[in-house]
Amino acid sequence: MKFEGANPTGSFKDRGMTVGVSIARASGFRATIVASTSNTAASVAAYSARAGMECFVVVPKGKVARGKVAQVVLHGAKILEIEGFFDDALKSVLENVEKLTELGVYPLNSFNPWRLEGQKTIAFEIFDDVGIPDLVIVPVGNAGNIYAIWKGFEELRQLGLIDSVPRMVGVQASRSAPLYLTWIKRSRELVVVENPETIASAIRIGKPVNWLKAIKAVEESKGFFVAVDDDEILEAQRELARRGIGVEPASAASYAAYRKLLEMKAIDRDETVVLVATGHALKDPDTPMKFFESITIRSPSELIEVLRGTKG
Numbered sequence: 001m002k003f004e005g006a007n008p009t010g011s012f013k014d015r016g017m018t019v020g021v022s023i024a025r026a027s028g029f030r031a032t033i034v035a036s037t038s039n040t041a042a043s044v045a046a047y048s049a050r051a052g053m054e055c056f057v058v059v060p061k062g063k064v065a066r067g068k069v070a071q072v073v074l075h076g077a078k079i080l081e082i083e084g085f086f087d088d089a090l091k092s093v094l095e096n097v098e099k100l101t102e103l104g105v106y107p108l109n110s111f112n113p114w115r116l117e118g119q120k121t122i123a124f125e126i127f128d129d130v131g132i133p134d135l136v137i138v139p140v141g142n143a144g145n146i147y148a149i150w151k152g153f154e155e156l157r158q159l160g161l162i163d164s165v166p167r168m169v170g171v172q173a174s175r176s177a178p179l180y181l182t183w184i185k186r187s188r189e190l191v192v193v194e195n196p197e198t199i200a201s202a203i204r205i206g207k208p209v210n211w212l213k214a215i216k217a218v219e220e221s222k223g224f225f226v227a228v229d230d231d232e233i234l235e236a237q238r239e240l241a242r243r244g245i246g247v248e249p250a251s252a253a254s255y256a257a258y259r260k261l262l263e264m265k266a267i268d269r270d271e272t273v274v275l276v277a278t279g280h281a282l283k284d285p286d287t288p289m290k291f292f293e294s295i296t297i298r299s300p301s302e303l304i305e306v307l308r309g310t311k312g
């Protein structure tokens, strides 16, 4: 597993945001803006604060995980809520790129190429750690990351450092799976999902802006897309956590896909597979808290009684 939860704000977004915000500041912008399912927002809020810049985040009202919003609040970014989905939030930024730029506000969604330049370092680190795996499984939302990772490997290949790139596998949640649907229908048009749903709020996206880039990465690396259900995501999240790896639901999608692909015999146990765990478990505290259970004890002796009861 390539665990991205140990980055400064707890997700892979920091890799691109440190580059993007540095560019924004060096180019003389006064502020940054993103539309976000909220890891991007948490990251841009922190890096903008560090750069001494104002920051605006546009988020879908009521559809973002609490840990991420808490980070945005803490770092002092201004939150703009929009009725609808992430796709509506992104539209508000995309349709105004020129006007925002005139106002000195730098858009930092993943259509921004600097973000992807930062994120490709995931590939460099995988290469350092395990060489070239057979497959890399990546949860896909707006689809920038899978392209960025592929680009990293592809650049290593072009430099003559490696002979081949791993097969890139994109995972989506079954009810938010525009790229999976586009892939299996072999459509040359994006199959848009109008009302995307999933517990994995980070990848609840129906119209990924980088869809063509993601198709290119998957096609050229001879990979594929796969979809997993929310209960498979939750089971994968729990299983990983019981092994000491705490990830948010979107990240657990990569492990859910791995289990599914093994079961379907689409991949082999002998293959080297890297699962990108994109964000930390604390990003979304409400999901694990649905399974909260406790035992009340009223005295020190009761503690021992309870422990004897649970022995074995």
Ligand SMILES: Cc1ncc(COP(=O)(O)O)c(C=O)c1O
Pocket: 011, 037, 038, 039, 040, 110, 139, 140, 141, 142, 143, 144, 145, 146, 202, 203, 248, 250, 251, 278, 279
């Ligand atoms: C935890 C997590 N996983 C996966 C993704 C999807 O990444 P991308 O939008 O680059 O496909 C995101 C994006 O918000 C995310 O926050």
